[in-house]
Amino acid sequence: xxxxxxxLGVDPGTTIMGFGIIKVEGNTLxxxxxxxxxxxxxxxxxxxxxxxxxxxxxxxETFKPDEMALEAPFFGKNVQSMLKLGRAQGVAIAAGIAHxxxxxxxxxxxxxxxITGSGNASKEQVAKMLQQLLKLKxxxxxxxxxxxxxxxxxxYFNPAQQNEKSYSGWASFVQKESHRIKK
Numbered sequence: 001x002x003x004x005x006x007x008l009g010v011d012p013g014t015t016i017m018g019f020g021i022i023k024v025e026g027n028t029l030x031x032x033x034x035x036x037x038x039x040x041x042x043x044x045x046x047x048x049x050x051x052x053x054x055x056x057x058x059x060x061e062t063f064k065p066d067e068m069a070l071e072a073p074f075f076g077k078n079v080q081s082m083l084k085l086g087r088a089q090g091v092a093i094a095a096g097i098a099h100x101x102x103x104x105x106x107x108x109x110x111x112x113x114x115i116t117g118s119g120n121a122s123k124e125q126v127a128k129m130l131q132q133l134l135k136l137k138x139x140x141x142x143x144x145x146x147x148x149x150x151x152x153x154x155x156y157f158n159p160a161q162q163n164e165k166s167y168s169g170w171a172s173f174v175q176k177e178s179h180r181i182k183k
Contacts, residue, residue, distance in 0.1 A: 006032070008065040008101075009152025010056065011144055012073075012088040014081075015040045017052050018142075020149025021063050022134070024156055031134045032063060036145040045084060049091045056095035068096040068103045069155035071111055071147055106154050111147075114154035126150050 004025045011018035021033040037055045039048040059065075070092060073085040089105075096103040109119040115126050115133075127139050127146040130153065139146060 005066040006063055007152040007155050008056075008059055008063065008068045008096075009070075009148045009150065009155065010068065010092050011071045011147035011151060012052060012085065012092045013039075013144060014045070014048060014084045014088050016142060016144040017055065017088065017092070018144030018146065018148035019056075019059060020145060020152050021059065021065065022149070022152045022156065029134055029153065029156060031136060031149065033059070034136070034140065034145050034149050036140065036142060036148075045087075049087055052088055053091040053095050056092045057099070060095060060099045060101065065101060067155060068092075068101045069151040070103065070105050071151045072105045072107050104155055106151060106158070110158075111150050111154040114157045115150050123147065 004023065007022050007024065009020045009022070016039060017037040019033070019035060019037070020031065023030045023032050037051065039051055042048045042051060060068075070089060073082060073089055093103050106114075112121040112126055113119040115121070116129050118125075121129075123143040123146070127143050130136065130146055130149055131139055133153065134149075
């Protein structure tokens, strides 16, 4: 019997959280879920964060993934946007850690490289490659969902997770991030 595992991929955002779930059996990948959580109807940033946590928890409890892969925030010029994205990512990570999932983080460039072979690929190129790879009948209108799926597939293609952040619980998180905490 082939090894089987489920990977939850998340692209945390403040207006849309994209996510995809794949099942790996041997060398075969199957897309179990490809969707997004729209957050624009919630006015409060804190309510949006709560929705991200709740939806991530629901996905974990429904699909019982073995691992979780996230797209790391892209470092832009707007500091406020980066803070909000970091919070969105943080609550998604917290949901994974609260359910004892191993959590892995990949840069957008590394994800694009894993899927298309080019770190400079467009969202559309990544989506088309995922469509071919996973034999998806159609692609979603917004490509945030495929960004989440791409994180899961990238994780599959990077079994060593070299040079990437990973957390397997609160103790692991604190140990690996203690250098950031001022004493």
